[in-house]
Amino acid sequence: MADDPDDDAAAPFRALYRRYRPQRFADVLGQEHVTRALRHSVRDGKVAHAYLFSGPRGTGKTSTARILAMALNCEAPADGEPDGTCPSCVAIRQGSSLDVQELDSATNRGIDEMRDLLGRVALGTPGRWKVYIIDEVHQMTSTAASALLKTLEEPPGHVIFVLATTDPQKVLPTIRSRTQHFEFRLLGADVLAALLRDVTERASLGVPPEAIDLVVRRGHGSARDALSALDQVAAAGGVDDEATILSDLVDAIAERDAGRVLLEVAEAASSGRDPRRIGMDLLEYLRDGFLAIQARSLVLLADDAAAEVAAQARRLGNATLVRAMELIGQALIDMRDSVDPRITLEVALVRLTAPEADDSRAALLERIERLEELVGQRGEPGAAPIPSVRSTSVPPRPETRPGPPAGSPPPVQAGASDPPPLPGSQSALGAHRSRRQERGDASTSSPAGPPAAGSPAAGSPAAGPPAAGPPATGPPAPVPAAPSSAAGPPATAAAAPLAGLPTREALTLAWGDHVLPALRPGVKIYLSAGRFVGVDDSSAVYAVPDKGLLSRAEPSRFEVEAALSAHFGRPVPLRLVLDDAALPGAAPRAPADAMPEDPSDYDLDDLQSAPEAIVSPEQRVLEAFPGAEEVSS
16 A cells, blocks of 8 residues: 655644555455456446445445546556556545545435536536546435436446445435445455554554554454554554453353452443443454354454454353343443443343343243253262252251141141242142142042941942052141041151252142143153152152153153252252152052942942032131131121
8 A cells, every 4th residue: 555645744644544545446455356346347448337335434435436536537547557646646636626526425415416416417527537426325315316316327428426335225226226236345354454554664653563453453344443543542652452351341251250240340430431332342342252153254353362252252152142242232222211321231241140130031041051051960870969059957847747627628738938829829720730630539539537328338349449558638748647536547657858859749839830831842741641759868759650651751851850940949859750669658649440440330329419519708718717607797
């Protein structure tokens, strides 16, 4: 890239991007696919009547349009390149040529300005070609663009239109179809670094090499932005590397240290950085790390900087990295209407470093993934059981307690952290369904106490053989009940659950209402017919009635453990057994012969009418509190 011939020591200071603007097609960096085609068309005399240059800012669209005008009107072009010394080239470079008309559609976007331009199109100029350069053409109004269509399609023979835009999608398709469209690209990190070193040497700026990498990051692939940042660094005599703060912030996120994250934000804010700028820089930093591990060629960073962000991205992991970009991006949107943008940024970072403080689906999935990793590490054969997060110093519960009065509903023992279900609630309905499923056909056996008059005697064909174990008067509680004359024979003591693990009743309630419906269909089909039979010293025991179902459900045990752990907020190991191998004292399923297989075995004369159903609230209260009396006011 050559220096500006008009630049001398006596001239006023000009920005670097103006002093070192490209003057030949060969000087335009990173756009060889555009400059090669234009140079060949000028050399061969096959120049189109209209061009559309699109691309990000600072990639050379307007500079290339001026070079094209210089090459078309140059008195001694060489292989499609302007010589840069003839009066026409000098006038175009200085902006005083009548052969080049530049128009900014951002300020001249109306129908009146377009009519004025079209009225002067047919006028001749000293040069061979008259070039109209219309910048930011996408901001032109629809009426002005429509007025341009006819002239753009069939301009006078000496007129060429060059349209430039940063958003080609907003340009009318009818205009795009009348032009040759060239797309400009962002400059790569190596190309941009070479340009900055060359300008630093030619301008004798004395910028240290380590500052070049920072300027490359600030340039974001734009030559103009990078040269402007280089101007600023040279004027300041040094550089404050913001990447250090961003790197420390990402390290704190990887360590899930919410306190350190807040300290880093406070340090950045105290140095004068705006919270919005911190969020934007952090989002860009995370994006560079994501691209560095997915597609290295897309990262506009030097090799050392790209390797550093890639290492931090691998430490975070893809799931956390994507969630971090989503949270920070949403925080940037929320900052527009936020009273204090810093609070919005801090809340987003705390939610990122402390998933337990976030109830979003992504946070719950992240917590489940961590539990799955923990279960996978501790769930191998021979491994120690997963410790409970609850304290093991909880005093033991009493081993016995008085049994319920006759006719009262069976007691329901809730878990340590689970409130008893309210009547009519979804949990109560789920508990009722679970108890009904566990009782099965056992409810048809003889009730506790002596048989009522007229009922089938024990051992009769209608009653069937008595079921082994305790009577099926409700779900077996982890704490055995004391014998009572009205309640029949005492129940066998069930194994007490390990402190910290949910009780069998809590497992049953959670299973029917929440855990089972959330499982995958491929897992649910093998476990829906089972039931929780108890809690032993190290795990919850789930019984499956068939060996085939057990073998098919065993590979999915870790997934079920993760779902139970996520629901209860603590590790819940699971052991799958056959229904016949249930814990001692667990309520067995009714045997197959508890009900007569043949309806003819029933003796209709021995049947009696069922008691009246309790329908009123007063009757429900009296049933729940035996001996109570209703007093009318």
